[in-house]
Amino acid sequence: MNAGFFTAGSQESLPEMMLSELMSHGLTVYQADVLQDIYNVIVKQRLDCIFLNVNVEKLDWLKFIRFLKKNPKTATLHIMIFTSSDNKAYLNEFVDLGVNGIFHTYPPLTSYTEKIKSIVGVFESEISNKRKFVRVETTKDDPIPARLELPERVGVFRGKVEDISVVAASITMENPSLVEHMEAGSPVNRLELDFDGIIVTCTATVIRKIGEDLLIVEFADRDHTFNKEVVTYIYNKINY
CATH class of the missing domain: 3.40.50.2300 (Response regulator)
Known part of the structure; x- marks a missing residue:
């Protein structure tokens, strides 16, 4: 709905x-x-x-x-x-x-x-219509860099958000080999999003992967600051 x-x-x-x-x-x-x-x-x-x-x-x-x-x-x-x-x-x-x-x-x-x-x-x-969440695409003028930390892999993996809703995001990863090892349900220990210098974090779960380098992740354990920045970004995109 x-x-x-x-x-x-x-x-x-x-x-x-x-x-x-x-x-x-x-x-x-x-x-x-x-x-x-x-x-x-x-x-x-x-x-x-x-x-x-x-x-x-x-x-x-x-x-x-x-x-x-x-x-x-x-x-x-x-x-x-x-x-x-x-x-x-x-x-x-x-x-x-x-x-x-x-x-x-x-x-x-x-x-x-x-x-x-x-x-x-x-x-x-x-x-009887499942709730839907509005999704907006990022642009070169307002990118959202992303960093992921995974349970069984050492290091921080970088990517960029392609589109985002209040519950999930599509992220293109810089390292395609990482995506090969991800499956639906794979956990993300820490997801970091950068909203023009304001860094917010949460945990996440992979919903699915698309192609060689795109992950769809669902947010979890979000705090007020995370929600605020995501909501503000989406609100500004659809209204201004």
Whole structure:
């Protein structure tokens, strides 16, 4: 299942902790200033569930949701909204359009982090569609060098990340002979990623190998710093 959280029309980013927790849980947080951009993301990313902060009055949210519900590409989309409005007539219009839930942003939006994660789990079970994590490719302008330490091999092995999600990465290794000895399930004692001079580490497990020099590894034992840097990198890639 693909889930998106939109901070539409707002120049304020989500608090760091909330951003990290939501994206680590499988939601992708998008910054959008116009409704057409939101629609484009929904269709391109094939989102199954969206969370909208509808407090930006200059955007016609009712018209937008009506469009989503009538459009065959988005008619089955699960929609949750956050609003600070006390206008019952206005809120009832959202209900009549078939939104799946309305949350009041008093207390602050950050207090709903666990609730959002729970809702994603419910929707995931309802549509029987495994959660997906957005993946972004690195470029020459923003590379992520990698270093691996392995249980039964002496030394540190270098590579570069080709693409990354909050749970895994594809790494091209400088030493192809290393990949020959790796199999699905092979452990990585220490995986070190370099985000423009900020070094973060975790353990990892090889998911599979592709060709002579590419390893797909799944992260394990991640701490807050690791999650923060990975999430920040992905968020910036998809929003800027």
